[in-house]
Amino acid sequence: MKDSNPENLARKVTAADVAKLAGVSRWTVSRALTDGASIAPESRERVIQAARELGYRPNLLARSLSQKRSNMVALVVDEMQNPYMLRILEMTMSQLQQKGLMSLVLNISRESDFASALTRADQFQADGVLFLGTVLPDRLIHMVENMGHIPLIVMYRDSDVDDVQIVATDGFSGTRQLTALLQQQGCQRFAYMSGPGSVSTRLGRKEGFADALNSQQQAHAVYLQASHFSRQQGYDVTCRYLDGTLADQYVDALVCENDILAIGAIDALREKGLEGQIAITGFDDLDLAASPSYQLTTCSQPDAALIDEAIKRLLSPDQEQRRIQMPPQLIIRSSHILTQQAN
Amino acid sequence: MKDSNPENLARKVTAADVAKLAGVSRWTVSRALTDGASIAPESRERVIQAARELGYRPNLLARSLSQKRSNMVALVVDEMQNPYMLRILEMTMSQLQQKGLMSLVLNISRESDFASALTRADQFQADGVLFLGTVLPDRLIHMVENMGHIPLIVMYRDSDVDDVQIVATDGFSGTRQLTALLQQQGCQRFAYMSGPGSVSTRLGRKEGFADALNSQQQAHAVYLQASHFSRQQGYDVTCRYLDGTLADQYVDALVCENDILAIGAIDALREKGLEGQIAITGFDDLDLAASPSYQLTTCSQPDAALIDEAIKRLLSPDQEQRRIQMPPQLIIRSSHILTQQAN
DNA sequence: CATGATTTTGCACTCGAGTGCAAATAAACT
DNA sequence: AGTTTATTTGCACTCGAGTGCAAAATCATG
Numbered sequence: 001m002k003d004s005n006p007e008n009l010a011r012k013v014t015a016a017d018v019a020k021l022a023g024v025s026r027w028t029v030s031r032a033l034t035d036g037a038s039i040a041p042e043s044r045e046r047v048i049q050a051a052r053e054l055g056y057r058p059n060l061l062a063r064s065l066s067q068k069r070s071n072m073v074a075l076v077v078d079e080m081q082n083p084y085m086l087r088i089l090e091m092t093m094s095q096l097q098q099k100g101l102m103s104l105v106l107n108i109s110r111e112s113d114f115a116s117a118l119t120r121a122d123q124f125q126a127d128g129v130l131f132l133g134t135v136l137p138d139r140l141i142h143m144v145e146n147m148g149h150i151p152l153i154v155m156y157r158d159s160d161v162d163d164v165q166i167v168a169t170d171g172f173s174g175t176r177q178l179t180a181l182l183q184q185q186g187c188q189r190f191a192y193m194s195g196p197g198s199v200s201t202r203l204g205r206k207e208g209f210a211d212a213l214n215s216q217q218q219a220h221a222v223y224l225q226a227s228h229f230s231r232q233q234g235y236d237v238t239c240r241y242l243d244g245t246l247a248d249q250y251v252d253a254l255v256c257e258n259d260i261l262a263i264g265a266i267d268a269l270r271e272k273g274l275e276g277q278i279a280i281t282g283f284d285d286l287d288l289a290a291s292p293s294y295q296l297t298t299c300s301q302p303d304a305a306l307i308d309e310a311i312k313r314l315l316s317p318d319q320e321q322r323r324i325q326m327p328p329q330l331i332i333r334s335s336h337i338l339t340q341q342a343n
Numbered sequence: 344m345k346d347s348n349p350e351n352l353a354r355k356v357t358a359a360d361v362a363k364l365a366g367v368s369r370w371t372v373s374r375a376l377t378d379g380a381s382i383a384p385e386s387r388e389r390v391i392q393a394a395r396e397l398g399y400r401p402n403l404l405a406r407s408l409s410q411k412r413s414n415m416v417a418l419v420v421d422e423m424q425n426p427y428m429l430r431i432l433e434m435t436m437s438q439l440q441q442k443g444l445m446s447l448v449l450n451i452s453r454e455s456d457f458a459s460a461l462t463r464a465d466q467f468q469a470d471g472v473l474f475l476g477t478v479l480p481d482r483l484i485h486m487v488e489n490m491g492h493i494p495l496i497v498m499y500r501d502s503d504v505d506d507v508q509i510v511a512t513d514g515f516s517g518t519r520q521l522t523a524l525l526q527q528q529g530c531q532r533f534a535y536m537s538g539p540g541s542v543s544t545r546l547g548r549k550e551g552f553a554d555a556l557n558s559q560q561q562a563h564a565v566y567l568q569a570s571h572f573s574r575q576q577g578y579d580v581t582c583r584y585l586d587g588t589l590a591d592q593y594v595d596a597l598v599c600e601n602d603i604l605a606i607g608a609i610d611a612l613r614e615k616g617l618e619g620q621i622a623i624t625g626f627d628d629l630d631l632a633a634s635p636s637y638q639l640t641t642c643s644q645p646d647a648a649l650i651d652e653a654i655k656r657l658l659s660p661d662q663e664q665r666r667i668q669m670p671p672q673l674i675i676r677s678s679h680i681l682t683q684q685a686n
Numbered sequence: 687c688a689t690g691a692t693t694t695t696g697c698a699c700t701c702g703a704g705t706g707c708a709a710a711t712a713a714a715c716t
Numbered sequence: 717a718g719t720t721t722a723t724t725t726g727c728a729c730t731c732g733a734g735t736g737c738a739a740a741a742t743c744a745t746g
Contacts, residue, residue: 370725381725382724408733
């Protein structure tokens with residue numbers, strides 16, 4: 001079992017080494033380790049024994065080179081300030097790993113990184129590319145599509161590029177429900193805080209918000225925009241709004257595009273002593289949303305199902321459906337409730 | 344520039360394709376793209392032109408196979424509940440990417456994953472393995488060390504395995520300073536909350552805490568232990584302590600092994616109306632630590648320097664120094680200040 | 687025992703690139 | 717022109733595995 005022989009450690013054990021020890025040819029070794037290959041059971045046994053003894057681990061680069069599959073999947077991520085990304089990453093990598101796939105993570109911060117990162121994915125023969133809620137503009141996604149024909153799946157956002165597979169949550173219905181909840185409890189003056197423009201229009205959340213307002217003839221709304229999905233940005237943008245607005249003109253409800261922005265917003269309100277005077281909602285249901293310090297009313301996304309679906313599509317290309325939107329689940333806590341009357 | 348020829352997209356462009364177009368041999372193509380190779384400037388130009396026209400991108404798997412380097416680095420992570428991990432991952436991947444290296448991320452949740460994940464790293468010929476603050480017991484780390492001779496660097500924690508490169512923050516001095524700060528303002532009764540046992544003893548933080556207490560003859564302390572580095576665990580463990588202790592016996596200071604636990608602890612205190620009655624400190628300086636809702640007094644780790652050093656060591660093996668501990672920086676906010684007297 | 691049917695195995699090839707060496711070409715010099 | 721020297725290029729090899737095909741070994745049958 002344990003390789004006690006020190007010279008095994010000196011260099012990588014190759015199929016030829018195993019062949020020599022087992023007294024067969026290099027190719028018989030391949031066959032012994034392949035299910036369903038034509039080989040005498042007895043010599044298979046001998047090879048397996050030898051392989052174990054030497055601690056043989058086939059070189060996957062070599063295998064990938066000749067076969068089609070490399071068993072590597074590229075994960076393209078950005079917006080790494082949002083803790084939600086950690087959850088997504090974690091679940092995605094776990095599920096990939098479970099299926100015997102490796103995760104090549106490509107972090108994008110500037111647009112220029114983008115092309116180079118993808119070139120790399122292609123050069124490493126990645127079996128597929130998963131976009132995890134990236135803020136990339138559609139034209140870039142389109143560019144990837146034509147690149148080496150790697151199956152490409154966009155997750156956690158929409159896109160109107162044709163033929164791109166999309167696996168996302170129905171942000172429209174989610175935010176629509178949240179906004180309706182605020183309307184039911186009598187909120188009149190609404191604000192919406194979005195993230196970076198390029199992705200914001202691809203989440204459908206802003207549209208759900210606007211739709212709810214329209215259905216009640218509440219045309220007027222304040223639109224705020226954060227440049228990143230980070231707590232700090234949510235905080236800064238909210239402060240700027242509060243400082244630049246007369247106190248008697250404050251909105252009474254702020255719908256945030258996601259939790260991390262909402263948490264920043266709550267922090268800002270708290271600091272200014274306005275907690276409970278503006279109702280807040282988020283999206284994602286971060287762990288922190290359940291904290292007694294925030295008690296954020298929000299929507300949770302069916303992460304496990306989304307990721308499962310995305311990987312399934314990655315492995316079996318040419319899916320009938322181009323796009324799937326799963327329903328979010330409303331999580332009602334108390335951040336949407338007004339506890340103090342505005343003066 | 345743009346490959347307008349549709350058949351280019353049909354299959355991968357190989358060096359042979361470029362050679363044919365440029366009217367040279369396949370090997371000349373290799374040379375044209377290699378700096379310092381002996382080649383006529385004129386034919387190099389021709390090759391480069393042809394390569395650009397076809398959109399040639401050398402297959403890195405093939406290159407890795409024959410050369411020593413694969414340009415892939417395996418990142419081994421766990422404890423993915425802690426948002427701090429996201430920052431570390433982000434910075435590490437960015438720095439690697441900047442140096443032309445790819446990140447193979449291996450997520451470990453159970454010990455059994457561990458062996459299989461590392462086997463994969465080895466099979467993919469990873470140039471090195473970076474352990475990012477993993478909770479793995481030392482014996483496992485030792486096992487990796489003997490595996491394929493991949494350079495191995497343990498970050499954000501210590502280990503007493505010989506010959507393992509360590510790049511970490513001096514947790515001892517950090518927590519010692521934090522504890523001293525609490526002592527200076529008159530705290531008498533201390534508690535310490537640690538994370539999973541296997542890593543906790545490798546951070547040096549608990550020892551720094553104990554040392555500070557000893558230096559003041561304050562032998563008595565309460566030790567709490569969380570099973571994960573997560574807000575929820577920090578919260579649960581604190582609640583359990585508060586519920587299981589008489590109110591007049593509460594400690595007046597709680598030193599937490601890191602921020603995410605501290606934030607959970609503050610949440611618990613807040614919920615029970617005990618905010619300001621127990622001083623709290625953390626470690627890591629999460630973004631959330633700066634939130635007005637927490638104002639956590641903590642230590643920040645020199646992430647950029649740590650990661651830079653780790654990668655440097657990965658690339659140039661046989662470093663003289665086996666282990667480096669960088670000093671943390673004290674971040675003083677207000678969570679360590681007692682604002683209410685205990686009844 | 688010879689013939690045919692079947693299993694097992696070895697060998698030449700593939701993947702896509704890189705490297706050292708030797709042959710072919712070009713340039714420099716007597 | 718003839719020789720030496722420098723430059724450029726082609727070819728055989730390498731990495732480590734997998735696959736199809738044909739040769740070799742085994743088996744079964746008349």
